[in-house]
Amino acid sequence: xxxxxxxxxxxxxxxxxxxxxxxxxxxxxxxxxxxxxxxxxxxxxxxxxxxxxxxxxxxxxxxxxxxxxxxxxxxxxxxxxxxxxxxxxxxxxxxxxxxxxxxxxxxxxxxxxxxxxxxxxxxxxxxxxxxxxxxxxxxxxxxxxxxxxxxxxxxxxxxxxxxxxxxxxxxxxxxxxxxxxxxxxxxxxxxxxxxxxxxxxxxxxxxxxxxxxxxxxxxxxxxxxxxxxxxxxxxxxxxxxxxxxxxxxxxxxxxxxxxxxxxxxxxxxxxxxxxxxxxxxxxxxxxxxxxxxxxxxxxxxxxxxxxxxxxxxxxx
Numbered sequence: 001x002x003x004x005x006x007x008x009x010x011x012x013x014x015x016x017x018x019x020x021x022x023x024x025x026x027x028x029x030x031x032x033x034x035x036x037x038x039x040x041x042x043x044x045x046x047x048x049x050x051x052x053x054x055x056x057x058x059x060x061x062x063x064x065x066x067x068x069x070x071x072x073x074x075x076x077x078x079x080x081x082x083x084x085x086x087x088x089x090x091x092x093x094x095x096x097x098x099x100x101x102x103x104x105x106x107x108x109x110x111x112x113x114x115x116x117x118x119x120x121x122x123x124x125x126x127x128x129x130x131x132x133x134x135x136x137x138x139x140x141x142x143x144x145x146x147x148x149x150x151x152x153x154x155x156x157x158x159x160x161x162x163x164x165x166x167x168x169x170x171x172x173x174x175x176x177x178x179x180x181x182x183x184x185x186x187x188x189x190x191x192x193x194x195x196x197x198x199x200x201x202x203x204x205x206x207x208x209x210x211x212x213x214x215x216x217x218x219x220x221x222x223x224x225x226x227x228x229x230x231x232x233x234x235x236x237x238x239x240x241x242x243x244x245x246x247x248x249x250x251x252x253x254x255x256x257x258x259x260x261x262x263x264x265x266x267x268x269x270x271x272x273x274x275x276x277x278x279x280x281x282x283x284x285x286x287x288x289x290x291x292x293x294x295x296x297x298x299x300x301x302x303x304x305x306x307x308x309x310x311x312x313x314x315x316x
Contacts, residue, residue, distance in 0.1 A: 069092045074100070171183065194222055218240055218250065
């Protein structure tokens with residue numbers, strides 16, 4: 001029997017709602033409410049509440065003196081970075097790889113197609129009883145650039161395959177080769193941007209990607225290019241993007257913004273050529289079963305003293 005058995009586990013789901021959880025662990029339900037379910041000092045495995053904001057997620061971490069693993073239910077982990085410095089050494093931080101790929105890739109295609117084919121304009125036309133016929137851009141024959149070619153970027157390319165794109169170019173932090181072809185390093189991005197008709201941002205937010213899509217980046221895009229952000233809002237320089245949108249030179253489809261939530265009165269709401277969705281890339285009906293399967297598998301490994309999956313870092 002592993003020493004992990006009888007440890008406290010904080011879950012944002014009630015334990016009876018998660019099939020396959022191992023027996024012998026003490027499951028505590030906490031979804032970010034004002035009261036903690038138990039003493040944070042006794043928590044050994046902490047599952048961060050989903051979509052509750054960084055302030056909520058990190059709030060108990062300073063008191064988690066016994067924690068051995070922190071599991072996010074998001075692909076990104078930037079929202080818990082502020083709490084890592086207070087954790088003991090040797091804590092494994094795990095992300096939710098495998099949970100959001102289908103939903104985020106699905107929304108990415110929806111944003112691309114809606115933007116290119118003029119769907120927002122059709123909705124406005126329907127509301128005002130206007131018949132807005134004409135010719136609109138197609139995704140077919142477009143050059144697509146995916147920046148951030150991890151599991152989500154790969155899932156996006158899966159869904160691009162039937163749309164007869166002229167070319168799909170992949171970019172990640174470092175170069176590698178895949179079955180589909182080469183992945184270019186970020187250092188080659190300036191040379192790749194001018195050929196792209198559609199640029200998709202699906203990269204994590206870190207020091208290398210914060211403000212990546214700045215004024216110089218955007219200036220290299222061709223006239224008429226579409227920028228799609230399903231990564232994090234801070235990957236894009238909002239002021240630089242607004243300047244390009246106001247000029248009418250490029251368009252954008254944003255599931256994430258900086259600031260977020262986008263406040264009333266912000267110029268992005270009404271900038272020309274922009275489609276905004278309220279950070280719903282991962283929050284679909286597909287999230288729940290995948291998240292619960294991930295937690296059951298991770299906690300089974302934890303209880304058995306086996307290595308966890310999706311470890312992105314271990315605290316010093």
